[in-house]
Amino acid sequence: MKNIWTIFKKEWDRVIKDKRLLFSVMILPGLMIFLIYTFMGTAMSSLNADKPGNIAIVNPTSAFADIYTPDEGEIIDNVITIDSTEIDTYKDLVDAGEWDLIIDFPEDLETGLVDGYQETLEIYLNGNETQSQIIYQTYRGYLDEYSEALSYQLYNDTTVLVFVIDSMTVDNNKIIGALMASLLPMLVVMFLFSGAMSIGPESIAGEKERGTMATLLVTPVKRSQIAMGKVASLGVLSLLSAISSFIGIILSFPKLFGEDIDFTSIYGFGEYAMILGLLFSTVFVIVGVISVVSAYAKNLKEAGTLITPIYLLTIVIGISSMFGEGANTSWWLYLLPIYNTVQTLIAILTFDSNITLYMMITIFSNLVFTALLILLLNRMFNSEKIMFSK
Amino acid sequence: MEAQVIIKDITKTFILSKKQQKIERVNNKHKVAVNGLSFEAYKGEIYGLLGPNGAGKTTALRCISTLIKPDSGDIIVNGHSVMTDPEKVRESIGFLTSDLKLEAFFTPNYLFDYFAHLRGIDENIIQTRKKQLFEKLGIDRFAEVKVGELSTGMCQKVQIAISLLHDPAVIVFDEPTNGLDVLTAKVVTDYLTELKNAGKTIIISTHIFSVVEKICDRVGIIINGKLLLAKTIGEVGGTEANLENQFFDLVASESEEA
Ligand SMILES: Nc1ncnc2c1ncn2[C@@H]1O[C@H](COP(=O)(O)OP(=O)(O)OP(=O)(O)O)[C@@H](O)[C@H]1O
Ligand SMILES: [Mg+2]
Numbered sequence: 001m002k003n004i005w006t007i008f009k010k011e012w013d014r015v016i017k018d019k020r021l022l023f024s025v026m027i028l029p030g031l032m033i034f035l036i037y038t039f040m041g042t043a044m045s046s047l048n049a050d051k052p053g054n055i056a057i058v059n060p061t062s063a064f065a066d067i068y069t070p071d072e073g074e075i076i077d078n079v080i081t082i083d084s085t086e087i088d089t090y091k092d093l094v095d096a097g098e099w100d101l102i103i104d105f106p107e108d109l110e111t112g113l114v115d116g117y118q119e120t121l122e123i124y125l126n127g128n129e130t131q132s133q134i135i136y137q138t139y140r141g142y143l144d145e146y147s148e149a150l151s152y153q154l155y156n157d158t159t160v161l162v163f164v165i166d167s168m169t170v171d172n173n174k175i176i177g178a179l180m181a182s183l184l185p186m187l188v189v190m191f192l193f194s195g196a197m198s199i200g201p202e203s204i205a206g207e208k209e210r211g212t213m214a215t216l217l218v219t220p221v222k223r224s225q226i227a228m229g230k231v232a233s234l235g236v237l238s239l240l241s242a243i244s245s246f247i248g249i250i251l252s253f254p255k256l257f258g259e260d261i262d263f264t265s266i267y268g269f270g271e272y273a274m275i276l277g278l279l280f281s282t283v284f285v286i287v288g289v290i291s292v293v294s295a296y297a298k299n300l301k302e303a304g305t306l307i308t309p310i311y312l313l314t315i316v317i318g319i320s321s322m323f324g325e326g327a328n329t330s331w332w333l334y335l336l337p338i339y340n341t342v343q344t345l346i347a348i349l350t351f352d353s354n355i356t357l358y359m360m361i362t363i364f365s366n367l368v369f370t371a372l373l374i375l376l377l378n379r380m381f382n383s384e385k386i387m388f389s390k
Numbered sequence: 391m392e393a394q395v396i397i398k399d400i401t402k403t404f405i406l407s408k409k410q411q412k413i414e415r416v417n418n419k420h421k422v423a424v425n426g427l428s429f430e431a432y433k434g435e436i437y438g439l440l441g442p443n444g445a446g447k448t449t450a451l452r453c454i455s456t457l458i459k460p461d462s463g464d465i466i467v468n469g470h471s472v473m474t475d476p477e478k479v480r481e482s483i484g485f486l487t488s489d490l491k492l493e494a495f496f497t498p499n500y501l502f503d504y505f506a507h508l509r510g511i512d513e514n515i516i517q518t519r520k521k522q523l524f525e526k527l528g529i530d531r532f533a534e535v536k537v538g539e540l541s542t543g544m545c546q547k548v549q550i551a552i553s554l555l556h557d558p559a560v561i562v563f564d565e566p567t568n569g570l571d572v573l574t575a576k577v578v579t580d581y582l583t584e585l586k587n588a589g590k591t592i593i594i595s596t597h598i599f600s601v602v603e604k605i606c607d608r609v610g611i612i613i614n615g616k617l618l619l620a621k622t623i624g625e626v627g628g629t630e631a632n633l634e635n636q637f638f639d640l641v642a643s644e645s646e647e648a
Contacts (some may be wrong), residue, residue, distance in 0.1 A: 006507045014495060212493035215552075218455055218490065220480040221508050384458045 007229025030248035041255030055134035186318030195241030200290035205303035288373030400463035425615035436607035487564035494538025
């Protein structure tokens with residue numbers, strides 16, 4: 001036990017006391033994730049109509065202005081009044097993508113209608129410009145509303161058919177939960193794996209290649225203790241690295257989904273504790289696999305080559321969370337490592353009522369796999385063919 | 391005299407990969423590195439294993455240190471067999487060879503403590519042993535310098551200190567003065583003599599005649615994995631020239647046979 005701790009401590013110091021390594025393992029992943037997702041979020045929202053539009057109106061009416069004038073806090077479009085002689089100039093601007101929309105009301109629209117004329121209004125937009133289309137959609141809505149108001153004034157009757165829209169009150173938590181369940185499992189598995197990948201091969205294949213492992217192997221320390229010490233420290237370090245990525249993604253959520261989706265507060269202490277416990281049990285399976293492959297590899301480079309396909313496979317398993325409704329209900333599937341992590345995570349995030357069962361099977365399975373991998377690693381450390389192959 | 395290390399007819403064959411066959415320029419898949427080797431080393435002596443490159447010295451010493459297992463035969467170290475009781479053997483041996491490395495990131499001080507803890511030594515004994523060994527080998531000023539930044543000689547001395555931290559009864563050093571300047575080499579050979587006088591059993595390998603002649607009590611000449619001669623330095627004739635002549639004769643007769 002003491003030896004496991006001594007080995008754990010050395011592996012820990014190797015990362016924690018090395019400023020460069022510490023930065024690249026603990027800070028960089030979170031920072032990168034934060035920057036990438038913030039950038040993606042910003043790019044996405046700038047695509048989505050959040051930009052104010054440029055609208056030119058000929059012969060505006062005050063009743064219409066009342067409709068489009070934004071409420072407090074909404075985006076204020078740039079609406080100007082132009083003379084009918086300026087229309088062609090603005091059409092050119094719209095064609096060039098520099099203006100979004102022109103609404104050409106006939107002169108004295110409202111009195112004309114009262115007098116019984118059928119009036120036409122013209123709209124000009126640029127179908128090639130997303131922004132122009134978005135602004136058109138918005139103003140089309142305002143115009144419909146205006147048209148309804150006008151016909152009510154004229155005939156005291158808006159439509160024959162009246163809609164009453166009713167539904168159960170929206171459970172915001174359920175919606176956010178489903179969103180998270182489709183997105184997070186893949187990311188979490190990726191984070192755990194890439195965290196383990198950034199230190200595992202170095203600590204085993206690297207040490208083997210450089211001959212520092214041999215120095216350890218001439219001491220009377222049991223190979224099983226070396227295996228346990230390494231897996232334990234790599235597990236904890238990988239988990240910290242994954243948590244760094246996790247913090248990065250949570251911090252970037254407001255940019256990604258808008259400020260009103262508050263992911264952090266819909267889950268309570270129970271959910272967070274379960275997520276942490278789940279990740280803790282999973283990381284040792286991942287580290288175990290990476291360690292075994294690294295011990296088998298002749299050098300660091302070969303370790304990298306061998307691990308990459310496994311990494312891709314886990315991502316594919318992670319992607320499976322994006323399909324299907326909620327967590328899988330066949331309990332035996334929770335015996336499969338990685339897949340069980342993904343499914344249990346979905347169950348936690350969607351407040352599944354079977355969560356206790358899933359959690360227990362998953363943790364049990366992960367423990368068994370970790371034990372088997374450590375046993376295998378111990379065997380490999382004992383094999384001179386594997387440890388001293390040239 | 392008490393035989394503390396007994397090598398009993400050990401054989402070690404390596405399977406060569408295609409790439410290795412090319413490097414070694416052979417078509418044979420098997421390389422017999424050690425071929426029926428037997429010898430004994432006594433308490434309070436330095437036994438020198440002398441041989442040309444590729445003779446099998448390092449392989450033999452790696453077998454003694456339990457890093458690899460002989461295919462046949464056995465080695466008894468301090469009463470323990472490397473085949474059945476490797477952990478006990480590791481407890482009694484201090485092993486040095488060029489392919490055991492120290493992690494460049496850590497300092498001698500850190501690594502000394504690390505390996506001492508792994509060997510279960512008491513904290514205050516660790517500190518006195520460290521002080522003593524670091525002073526003896528002139529490492530003290532470099533105790534806090536990362537191993538990666540040390541010179542070859544200093545690094546070798548740190549490795550020696552770490553291999554001896556548990557005060558082993560048996561010391562197995564593969565080419566201990568290789569790559570060292572004469573001053574550093576002398577520090578090492580003097581210390582080995584001191585350890586011998588303190589009653590340790592020491593086996594070293596070398597291809598340098600003067601080292602054998604200066605510090606060894608007995609010498610075994612190994613060529614092609616076989617021990618062709620085992621004598622005391624007195625029997626050899628006591629001078630470097632005598633040793634050299636006998637060595638060349640052996641090499642000549644061995645290559646005639648082959
Ligand atoms: N792990 C290995 N796999 C394959 N062949 C090996 C291995 N280790 C040693 N050999 C081969 O066994 C032979 C003996 O090697 P060894 O290192 O024991 O010689 P040595 O006497 O120490 O030589 P040197 O003076 O060059 O250090 C060499 O031909 C070497 O190539
Ligand atoms: Mg050698």
